[in-house]
Ligand code: CP
């Protein structure tokens with residue numbers, strides 16, 4: 417089994433994983449060293465601070481070992497077919513954590529090797545981030561079901577994963593983007609269906625003025641890794657979507673969230689990042705706990721539904 421996105425998960429399994437992550441965070445001593453003797457290869461085509469470091473330290477805390485393979489100088493498939501990469505790695509290691517440009521590369525890695533592949537960010541999804549974010553929301557509010565997360569800014573990989581996992585967890589979703597920067601149309605369709613099935617509200621708009629009701633505002637960079645558009649070309653279009661104190665007041669949101677890296681005074685003001693409405697460092701801390709729960713789910717016999 418792999419974790420490429422949460423799109424094929426049930427609401428029950430998503431809730432179990434989230435609850436297990438919180439239990440593992442609060443009482444790690446109950447679980448000992450569940451990855452003792454196991455090795456994980458982290459294959460990165462793009463830069464990372466949080467993901468790389470939190471996986472490495474997290475795996476170590478679970479008793480396992482991580483080997484980092486730097487693939488930033490060229491995409492994986494330029495040197496070797498991803499299928500052959502995972503077939504080789506599976507001769508020695510127990511899982512691959514991969515940050516790649518194209519989702520297809522993850523599918524190729526998953527197609528041949530017989531070890532789990534964990535998506536550490538691709539062009540379409542960032543599932544480890546979404547799990548950490550909903551842990552942070554649950555800690556902040558006590559409950560996720562019935563709350564409203566409003567994503568403001570560029571519709572991207574982070575938005576997609578927040579929507580998919582959020583709907584499964586019963587969190588209402590609002591997405592506000594500038595024209596031409598909407599989320600992927602196929603994902604929008606899928607999320608709309610999922611939201612109807614889970615009885616969750618899901619709205620998409622380009623009108624920032626209509627954002628008058630949210631519990632959390634979430635934003636991300638206007639230019640994702642690999643997007644070489646000069647900032648000067650999009651800044652004017654995005655500036656009205658900046659997340660700042662005025663937007664927090666307009667929407668009534670209690671907290672602001674951002675996956676980071678954040679760009680102070682572009683998509684979010686530095687003042688808001690540093691305020692007591694910011695959940696940014698909780699999200700960062702919870703990356704480790706989210707990922708450790710995912711590793712336990714994929715690599716051990718633990719029955720998560722017990723937690
Ligand atoms: N949020 C996140 O994935 O951060 P990094 O790119 O630093 O890993």
Ligand code: NVA
Pocket residue numbers: 537572573574636637639640641675676677
């Ligand atoms: N959307 C951003 C997220 C970084 C963690 C990117 O893909 O660069």
